[in-house]
Amino acid sequence: ILVSLLSLIMVSFLISIIDQYLNPTQPQIIPAYLLNSSRAIKSTSLTDFASTMSSPSPPLLIRGGTVVNDDEMFKADILIENGLIKAVGPNLETPSGVQIVDATGKLVIPGGIDPHTHMQLPFMGEVAVDDFEKGTQAAVAGGTTMIIDFVIPSKDSTPIKAYKQWREWADPKVCCDYGLSMAITTWNENVAKEMEIVTGDEYGINSFKFFLAYKGVFMVRDDEFYQGMIQCAKVGALARVHAENGSVIAEKAKELLAKGITGPEGHTQSRPEELEAEATNRACVLASQANCPLYVVHVMSKGAARAIAHHRQKGAVIFGEPIAAGLATDGSHYYNKDWLHAARYVLSPPLSRDSSTPSALMDLLAAGELHLTATDNCTFNCRQKLAGKDDFTKIPNGVNGVEDRMSVVWEKGVHSGKIDPMRFVAITSSVAAKIFNCYPRKGRIAVGSDADVVVWNPEASRTISKDTHHHAVDFNIFEGMEVHGVADVTISRGKIVWENGQLKTMTGSGRFVPLKPWSPTVFSTIAQRAKMIQPRGVQRETSQDLPKEVEKLTVQNKNYRTPGGNSNISFS
Ligand code: URP
Ligand code: ZN
Ligand code: ZN
Numbered sequence: 046i047l048v049s050l051l052s053l054i055m056v057s058f059l060i061s062i063i064d065q066y067l068n069p070t071q072p073q074i075i076p077a078y079l080l081n082s083s084r085a086i087k088s089t090s091l092t093d094f095a096s097t098m099s100s101p102s103p104p105l106l107i108r109g110g111t112v113v114n115d116d117e118m119f120k121a122d123i124l125i126e127n128g129l130i131k132a133v134g135p136n137l138e139t140p141s142g143v144q145i146v147d148a149t150g151k152l153v154i155p156g157g158i159d160p161h162t163h164m165q166l167p168f169m170g171e172v173a174v175d176d177f178e179k180g181t182q183a184a185v186a187g188g189t190t191m192i193i194d195f196v197i198p199s200k201d202s203t204p205i206k207a208y209k210q211w212r213e214w215a216d217p218k219v220c221c222d223y224g225l226s227m228a229i230t231t232w233n234e235n236v237a238k239e240m241e242i243v244t245g246d247e248y249g250i251n252s253f254k255f256f257l258a259y260k261g262v263f264m265v266r267d268d269e270f271y272q273g274m275i276q277c278a279k280v281g282a283l284a285r286v287h288a289e290n291g292s293v294i295a296e297k298a299k300e301l302l303a304k305g306i307t308g309p310e311g312h313t314q315s316r317p318e319e320l321e322a323e324a325t326n327r328a329c330v331l332a333s334q335a336n337c338p339l340y341v342v343h344v345m346s347k348g349a350a351r352a353i354a355h356h357r358q359k360g361a362v363i364f365g366e367p368i369a370a371g372l373a374t375d376g377s378h379y380y381n382k383d384w385l386h387a388a389r390y391v392l393s394p395p396l397s398r399d400s401s402t403p404s405a406l407m408d409l410l411a412a413g414e415l416h417l418t419a420t421d422n423c424t425f426n427c428r429q430k431l432a433g434k435d436d437f438t439k440i441p442n443g444v445n446g447v448e449d450r451m452s453v454v455w456e457k458g459v460h461s462g463k464i465d466p467m468r469f470v471a472i473t474s475s476v477a478a479k480i481f482n483c484y485p486r487k488g489r490i491a492v493g494s495d496a497d498v499v500v501w502n503p504e505a506s507r508t509i510s511k512d513t514h515h516h517a518v519d520f521n522i523f524e525g526m527e528v529h530g531v532a533d534v535t536i537s538r539g540k541i542v543w544e545n546g547q548l549k550t551m552t553g554s555g556r557f558v559p560l561k562p563w564s565p566t567v568f569s570t571i572a573q574r575a576k577m578i579q580p581r582g583v584q585r586e587t588s589q590d591l592p593k594e595v596e597k598l599t600v601q602n603k604n605y606r607t608p609g610g611n612s613n614i615s616f617s
Contacts, residue, residue: 102144102539102540102541103142103143103144104124104125104126104131104140104142104143104144104539105123105124105125105143105144105145105146105496105536105539105541106122106123106124106125106137106139106140106143106144106145106146107122107123107125107146107148107153107498107500107536108122108137108145108146108147108148108149109122109147109148109149109150110122110123110148110149110150110151110152110153110500111151111152111153112133112152112153112154112490113152113153113154113466113467113469113470113490113501114155114467114470114475114489114490114491115467115468115470115471115475115476115488115489116467117467118466118467120135121133121134121135121137121153122134122135122136122137123137123153123490123498124137124140124143125496125498125536125539126539127539128495128496128538128539128540129493129494129495129496129539130490130491130492130493130494130495130496130498131492132492133490133491133492146500146534146536146541148500148534150504151500151501151502151503151533152466152500152501152502152503153490153498153499153500153501154188154466154469154470154473154474154490154498154499154501155470155474155475155478155487155488155489155490155494155497155498155499156188156189156190156191156221156474156487156497156498156499156535156536156537157184157187157188157189157190157191157450157451157473157474157499158189158190158191158192158193158473158474158477158478158481158487158488159184159189159191159192159193159419159420159422159446159447159450159477160192160193160226160366160417160419160477160480160481161193161195161226161342161343161366161368161419161420161421161422162180162192162193162194162195162419162420162421162422162423162447163194163195163197163421163422163423163443164176164177164180164181164192164194164214164215164422165177165180165214166195166197166423166443168423168441168442168443169432169439169440169441169442170432170439170441171425171429171432171441173423173424173425173441173443174424174425174426174429174516174517174518175422175423175424175445175447175516175517175518176214176218176517177194177214177215177218177219177223178218178219178220178552179515179516179517180192180422180447180516180517181218181219181220181221181223181550181555182220182515182548182550183422183445183447183448183514183515183516184220184221184447184448185220185221185535185537185542185543185548185550186448186514186515186532186535186543186548187447187448187449187450187451187452187532188451188452188499188501188532188535188543189221189447189448189450189451190221190222190497190498190499190535190536190537190542191221191222191223191224191474191487191497191558192221192223192224192422192447193223193224193225193226193477193481193560194211194215194223194224194225194226195225195226195227195228195254196208196210196211196225196226196227196228196250197227197228197230197263198227198228198230198231199230200230200231200262200263203235203236203239204227204229204236204239204240204242204243205239205242205243205248207227208225208227208243208248208250211225212225212557215557216553216557217552217553218552218553219553219554219555219556219557220537220542220550220551220552220553220554220555221497221537221542221550221555222487222495222497222537222538222555222556222557222558223555223556223557223558224249224481224483224557224558224559224560225249225250225557225560226250226252226253226254226285227240227243227250227252227253227254228253228254228255228256228263229253229254229255229265229269229273230256230262230263230264230265231265231269232265232268232269232272232273236273237272237276240253240273240276240277240280240282241276241279241280244280244281244282244562246559246561247559248559249557249558249559249560249561250282250560251281251282251283251481251482251560251561251562251564252282252283252284252285252340252481252560253273253277253282253283253284253285254284254285254286254287254342255269255270255273255274255284255285255286255287255328256286256287256291257270257286257287257288257289257290257291257324257327257328258287258288258289258290258291258294258324258393258394259287259291259393260291260292260294260295261295263287264291264292267327267331270286270328270331271331271334271335274331274332274335274337274339275335275337277335277337278335278336278337278338278571278575280562281562281563281564281568282562283338283339283340283480283481283564283567284332284335284337284338284339284340285339285340285341285342286324286325286328286332286339286340286341286342287342287343287393288321288324288325288327288328288341288349288394289316289320289321289324289393289394290320290323290324293320294315294316294320297314297315297316297317298311298315298437298438301314301315301437302436302437302438306437307435307436307437308384308387308437309379309384309387309388309390309391309433309437309440310379310380310387310437311437311438312379312391312393312395312437312438312440313376313379313395313396313398315437315438316393316394316395318345318346318347318348318349318394318397318398318399319348321345321346321348321349321394322346322348322349322351322352325341325344325348325349325352325353326352326355326356328341329341329352329353329355329356329361329363330356332361332363333356333359333361336571336574336575336578337571338362338363338364338567338568338571339361339362339363339364340363340364340365340366340480341353341363341364341365341366342366342419342421343366343367343368343371343392343394343419343421344365344366344367344371344406344415345367345368345371345394345395345396345397345402346394346397346399346402347397347399347402347405347406349365349394350365350367350405350406350409350414350415353365353414353415354409354414357414362567362570362571364416364417364480365409365414365415365416366415366416366417366418366419367406367407367409367410367415367418367419368418368419368420368421368446368450369418369419369420369446369449369450369453369454369523370392370396370420370421370444370446370522371396371397371402371403371406372403372406372407372418372453372454372457373403373453373456373457373523373526374390374396374403374522374523375396375397375398375399375400375402375403376390376395376396376397376398377398377400378390378396378522379391379395379396379398384434385427385430385431388430388431388433388440389427389430389444389520389522390444390522391430391433391437391440391441391442391443391444392421392423392442392443392444393442403457404457407457407458407461407463407464408463410458410464410468410472411458411463411464411468416472416476416480417471417472417473417476417477417480418450418454418472418473419446419450419477420445420446420447420450421443421444421446422443422444422445422446422447423442423443423444424443424444424445424516424517424518425441425443425518426517426518426519426520427519427520429441444522445514445516445518445520445521445522445523446522447516448514448515448516449509449514449521449523449528450473451473451499451501451530451532452507452509452528452529452530452531452532453523453526453528454469454472454473455469455501455503455528455529455530456526456527456528456529456530458472459503459530460528460529460530466503470488474487474488475488475489476488479564479566480564480566480567481560481564482560482561482562482563482564482565482566482567483558483560484566487558495538496536496538496539497536497537497538498535498536499532499534499535499536500532500533500534501530501531501532501533502530502531502532502533503529503530504529505529505530505531505533506527506528506529506530506531507527507528507531508525508526508527508528509521509523509524509525509526509527509528510524510525511524515548537550537554537555538556540554
C-alpha cells in the first residue's frame with residue numbers, strides 16, 4: 046500500500062512539472078484586471094502571496110555556507126519551504142524529500158535587487174530588446190532575483206493606462222519577482238489624482254520618477270517637478286529624478302550638429318558633466334523646498350555625487366544610485382573610431398569622460414555617500430543603434446547591466462578591498478529593499494523572508510562576453526572584463542532558477558510585488574519635518590493710524606531719489 050501511495054505521489058508530482066513545461070506562458074496568478082479590466086486590480090498581500098504559491102519544487106536545504114546579511118555574517122544552513130525561508134541555523138536536520146544545495150566554502154546572500162531597469166521600453170522609436178523574459182533570465186543568471194522597472198506614460202497617456210500596459214507586458218513573462226516605479230511625464234490635476242490612486246494597495250507603486258532630460262518627450266519643467274514632489278510627499282511616495290539639464294542639452298546638440306559633429310562623440314559633448322551636476326543640485330534644492338525625499342537615479346559623475354553629498358550634509362533626505370556601467374566603464378568609448386562600438390555605449394547621462402570616476406563612485410559607495418547600485422538596463426541592438434547613424438541625437442539611449450551588476454560590484458568593491466561582503470549585500474539588495482519598503486521580505490536571509498537566495502562563489506571568476514551572456518542584446522559593454530564573484534546557484538521564491546551555468550526558469554513564474562508607500566527608511570524624518578516647517582503667519586492689530594502712516598510714506602517715496610538717479614526699470 047505504501048509503495049503504491051508513494052508512486053501515486055511521484056506520478057502526480059511529475060505530471061505537475063510536465064504541465065508547467067507544456068504551458069510555459071501561463072502565469073500562476075492572473076491579475077484580476079487581465080481577467081476583467083473593469084474591475085479594480087486585486088492586490089497581492091504578503092499573506093496572499095505565501096498562500097497562493099503552488100510550488101512543485103521540493104524543499105531545499107542550503108548546507109555549509111556563510112550567511113551574509115547587511116549587518117552580520119555567520120555560518121548556517123538554510124531550510125526553504127513553499128517559497129519562504131523556514132529555518133536558519135547551524136547543522137539543521139535534513140527533512141525527508143529535501144533537496145540539498147551544497148554551499149561549503151561559499152557565501153549565501155539575499156538575491157540581488159536591481160531597482161532601475163527598462164525591460165522592453167518603447168523609446169526613441171525602438172523597443173528595448175531585453176523584454177521581461179530575457180531581462181529577468183539575465184538577472185537571475187547573475188544573482189539578481191528582483192527588479193524594479195519603470196512604467197513610463199507617454200505625455201498623452203495617463204499613469205493608470207500606462208500601469209495596466211506594463212503589467213500586461215510583464216506579468217506573463219517575468220522569471221523572477223518584480224516591482225514597479227512610475228515616471229511622471231506631464232502635470233495636471235488628473236495626474237495628481239492618479240498618483241494617489243496608484244500608491245494604493247491594489248497598484249503597489251511607491252515611487253515616481255521625473256525626467257529633467259529628454260526635452261519634448263519625457264522632460265518636465267521645474268514647476269511641474271516641484272508640484273509633483275509636493276504630491277509625492279503627500280501620498281508617501283519617493284521622488285526619483287533623472288538629473289540633466291534637458292533644455293541646454295538640446296541647444297548644445299544643435300550647435301554640434303551644425304558644426305558637422307554627428308557621431309556618438311557628439312552625445313558626450315552635448316552633455317557636459319556640469320549639466321548633470323547642475324540638475325542634480327537643482328533637484329536637491331527643489332526637493333527640499335517641497336519637503337520631499339529624493340532618489341537620484343544613475344549618478345554618473347563626481348559633480349553629481351558632490352551635489353548629493355552637499356545637500357545630505359545639510360540634512361536633506363537624498364539617496365544616490367550609481368549604476369554598473371558607471372562603476373566599470375568610462376566615456377573614452379565615445380571617441381572610438383568604430384562608429385558602432387561608440388554608439389553602443391550611448392546612454393544618458395553619458396559615461397564620465399574622467400577615467401577616475403568609476404573608482405571614485407565605488408569609493409563613495411564604500412563611504413556611504415552613495416547608497417545602492419542599479420543598472421538602468423535598457424538594451425538596443427546594433428540595428429537599433431544605427432537609427433542614429435547620421436545624427437547622434439537619434440541613437441537609442443541605453444546599455445546592459447542587469448546580468449553583470451553583482452559581479453561588477455563584487456569585483457570593483459569587495460575584490461578590490463574597498464568594501465566587505467556585508468556592505469556588498471547592502472548596496473546590491475538590502476538598501477533597495479528598505480528604500481522601496483519590502484524589507485525584510487526581500488533583501489535579508491531570515492526566517493519568514495522570501496526565499497530569494499544566492500549561493501555566491503567569491504573565489505570563482507568569469508570573463509564577461511556577449512557570447513555567453515543571457516541578454517537579448519548583441520553586445521556587452523563589459524566585454525572581456527574578468528570578474529571575481531559568481532552566482533553559483535540562484536533561488537527565486539524557493540525554486541532553483543540558475544545552477545551549473547544553466548537557466549531553469551519558467552516564463553511568467555515571477556510575481557508582482559506591490560510596494561507600499563510611507564517607507565520608514567525614506568519618510569521617518571520627512572513626516573516630522575512637515576510639522577516643523579508649517580508656514581507661519583503673524584497676527585496684527587489693525588491700527589487706526591495706519592492710513593495716515595501710509596499717506597506719509599507715499600509722500601516720502603515720491604520724493605526719494607537713489608544716489609545716481611532712479612532706475613527706469615519697472616517690475617510689473
Ligand atoms: O540612457 C538611458 N539611461 N536610457 C534609459 C532611460 C533613462 O534615462 O533612464
Ligand atoms: Zn534616466
Ligand atoms: Zn533609466
